Amino acid sequence: MNVTATTIFVALFLLVTCLGFVAARWRKADLNLLHEWGLGGRRFGTVVTWFLLGGDLYTAYTFIAVPALVFGKGAMGFFAVPYTILIYPILYMVFPRLWAICHARGHVTAADFVRDRFDSRMLALAVAVTGIVATMPYIALQLVGMEVVIGALGFPSGGWIGHLPLIIAFLILAAFTYTSGLRAPALIAIVKDTLIFVTVIAAVIVIPAKLGGYGAIFAAVPKEKLILAPPSGDSLGAYSAYATLALGSALALFLYPHAMTGILSASSGDVVRRNAALLSAYSFVLGLIALLGYMALAAGVDKDPAYASGFSAYGSNFAVPALFLASFQPWFVGVAFAAIAIGALVPAAIMSIACANLFTRNLYKEFLRPGCTEAEEARMAKIVSLVVKVGAVVFILALPQAYAIQLQLLGGIWIIQLLPPILLGLYMRSINASALLIGWAVGIAAGTYMAATQSFASSVYPLGVLGVTIPGYAALYSVLLNFLIAVALTPVLDLTGRRGAASAAR
């Protein structure tokens, strides 16, 4: 075991644990109210929101998986960069308005908003269930990120003892989320983001210097990986796949419950607007992190016998941890790995809070206990946040990791189906709720079918249009269908609805 690195790692972990519990007293308020526990009282200003959303959206799994994708697949893996370029214009245009309505009407979740705008319990239920189901595998994947760095520190992997560090970390996470709510990840995000920035800046300076500069790094990358394969024959090939993956992922991101929670906890729409520009600092860091995949290739860590067991256990997800082990002093390896592990805690906490808010507001209070008090509501949410995390741990320990990855891929396709109800709820309230519900169901079914034709290994579906194959992100194709159905069915259902009402009156 790497003693120095592990000591630093554990020390930083203890620091954020303390912060997590202290957070309960930060901006003190009654945590027995759901909007205080689950939205931090909607009082976070520009700076805290910057840390919180940055900590929330750029997860540990991202830091492991994006460079792993670049390491394995080359240029195609870089689609994460155009994706993060596009999320900010979208954030700027759409979400301050959503914030304003939710603030004025006291909404805590996206489903609250849809329930109110369309006066439809079933549509709200669809939104809530989609959010929860899409987020669960995402929480599980945060554990994957954490597991890889714990493994890289030299803890014995496999078996009950091997899982112990992970279980302890999640127990700590569960405890401070329960007591402090959204205040805990908001405060911890400040430490997490600082550590990530320090690690990445060190990495992009120190590692290229060791490898002979950026020219040498890119020279080591096989030619066919360096740029996308140009289209040939009757297929748009990698071009349409790259563009649709970027656009579809960007449209989906802020529909995730944890992103929505981060936005709604801001103190004003202006805070959201400013962050639409300022958050791109994280995107830039993500772009640099993506390049770590090539640095790992150039350093040849996958051929180093010292890391063979890591690669056989974690696949290309081990590329970045191996690169850090090979390039940094042990103490800084501790810092870097702590950054990744704490980077798992922040989103996992926010995701579990977001799921808890959805369950409590839109399932429990709506369908099971309509008369529950505010204190009961907050207590229920705290308990659900525990259940969600236990579920994620069981998921990752009991099932093959591939399931979590496939489910997260499906989660992206499912969550984007919330775009029509939310977008049209903001700008076109005359749309028919039943039409939206049918569009949602068809979108989910079509997107799932497209992923199934790829054996759930890829979300790129080769759509044939007039003899031309346009490989594209299934989420984008299926949400287009969803939109078309919602708009086309609205006049039809409005008409039959009016007739039904008229005959009932007669």
Place this chain on the structure above:
Amino acid sequence: MMSKPERRGLHRYVPRLLLAVPFLVVLWVPSYNRIEPQLGGIPFFYWYQLAWILLGAVFVLIVYAIERRLGREP
């Protein structure tokens, strides 16, 4: 001053057309899927997209500044 804060209608969204620029740039993949010109050993494909992260933020900032000056949407 031409614009008044209480002005309504679609034209108050005109500055937001600027936000279409990052979409057009990023989604037009063939325009940047090339190696040359390199920058400090980094192929065009990579440095161009990294640069657009910052330029995208500049576009958002410009729209924010214009909208602030014109007055907030209701």
